Amino acid sequence: MQIFEDIASLKQELKTSSYSRTLGFVPTMGALHQGHISLIEASKKNNDLTICSIFINPTQFNNPEDLKKYPRTLEKDISMLIEAGCDYLFLPSDEELYGQNDLLIKINFGYLENIMEGKYRPGHFNGVGLVVSKLFNIVRPDKAYFGQKDLQQFSIIKHLVDELNFGIDLNCMPVIRESDGLAMSSRNINLNETARKKATAFYNALNKASKMLKDGMGIEQVKSDITGLFNNQEEANLEYFEIVNAHSLLPLKDYKKNDRTALCIAGYVGGIRLIDNVII
Numbered sequence: 001m002q003i004f005e006d007i008a009s010l011k012q013e014l015k016t017s018s019y020s021r022t023l024g025f026v027p028t029m030g031a032l033h034q035g036h037i038s039l040i041e042a043s044k045k046n047n048d049l050t051i052c053s054i055f056i057n058p059t060q061f062n063n064p065e066d067l068k069k070y071p072r073t074l075e076k077d078i079s080m081l082i083e084a085g086c087d088y089l090f091l092p093s094d095e096e097l098y099g100q101n102d103l104l105i106k107i108n109f110g111y112l113e114n115i116m117e118g119k120y121r122p123g124h125f126n127g128v129g130l131v132v133s134k135l136f137n138i139v140r141p142d143k144a145y146f147g148q149k150d151l152q153q154f155s156i157i158k159h160l161v162d163e164l165n166f167g168i169d170l171n172c173m174p175v176i177r178e179s180d181g182l183a184m185s186s187r188n189i190n191l192n193e194t195a196r197k198k199a200t201a202f203y204n205a206l207n208k209a210s211k212m213l214k215d216g217m218g219i220e221q222v223k224s225d226i227t228g229l230f231n232n233q234e235e236a237n238l239e240y241f242e243i244v245n246a247h248s249l250l251p252l253k254d255y256k257k258n259d260r261t262a263l264c265i266a267g268y269v270g271g272i273r274l275i276d277n278v279i280i
C-alpha cells in the first residue's frame, strides 16, 4: 500500500494509475474496525483500485473536547489496510487540506440540518460536506463507499453529489456489529467496562421498536414507550429516537409495511456519544 501525505503527489500518482482503471474510495477518520474494512472489501470487489483516507476532520466537530479525545490508532490502521489489500492511503494534515485560513464557504443542507444529527450537532454537516467535497475533488473516484451506520451523513453526501453533479457512484453499506449487536464504532474504544455492557441498550431499543411497529403499535406510542425506557437511566442517556422515511429522513406519522422506514437513535453511554439505526 502506498501512503500519501500531500495532495500533489497523490494526484500525480492517481493520474497515471487510475487512467482507464476504476477507483473506489473509502473516506474515514481512522481508528479502523471491521465496519471500515467491510467498505474496503466492497470497494475492492467492485473496482480495480481502492483508496482509503484517514483524516480527523476538525470542521465537523462541534465540541473541541470530542475532537481531542477522538481515538487515534494509526499504526494499527495501516496494518489493517495492508491486510485488507487496500492500494492507497491518503493521510493529509489539517494544513494540507485546509491551509492556514478558515474557509469562506458554508454548506447548508436545508431541512436535514434541523433534524436528528443536524439538530444535536450544529455545524457538523457543513464540516462533513466541506471535507467530503475536498476529498472527492482531490481523489476523483468512480465510486465511494459509506456506512448506513451514519445514515443522515449518507443522505447529505447523496444530496451533495446529486445536486452538484460530482458524478460519483455512492454506495451505502450495511452496519457491521459486534456479536452482542453493538454497532462497531471508533468511539467504542473509549467505553469503559460498565459502559460497554450498557452500550447495547440503543440497539436493543431499536429492535424492540421494530417489533412494536410490525405488531401494529402506532408511531407515537412506540416513540413514547422507547423514550420511556431511558427515563431516569443513569448510564444511558437518550438524545433522540426517531421513526423516519428511510429516503427523506422526515418523521413519519404512520408506519406502512411496504415503505422503507428507518429507526434512528443517538445518545450517551458513560460519556461517549453513540448513534445507531435499523431500516425495516
Ligand code: AMP
Pocket: 027, 028, 029, 030, 034, 035, 036, 038, 039, 145, 146, 147, 148, 149, 150, 173, 174, 175, 176, 177, 183, 184, 185, 186
Ligand atoms: P468514520 O471513520 O467514523 O468517519 O467512518 C467512516 C465510514 O465508515 C463512514 O462511511 C461510516 O458510516 C462507516 N462506518 C462506521 N462504522 C461502521 C459500521 N459499524 N459498519 C459499517 N460502516 C461503518
